[in-house]
Amino acid sequence: MTWELIVGAILGLAALGYVLVALIDPERFS
Secondary structure (H helix, E strand, O other), X not given: OXXXXXXXXXXXXXXXXXXXXXXXXXXXXX
């Protein structure tokens, strides 16, 4: 894997986690 794929995977997982938290606990983002 190249560093571009690694960085992309990290950013994708971070975005996915952020969306999941926003859906599960929306009060945190009010």
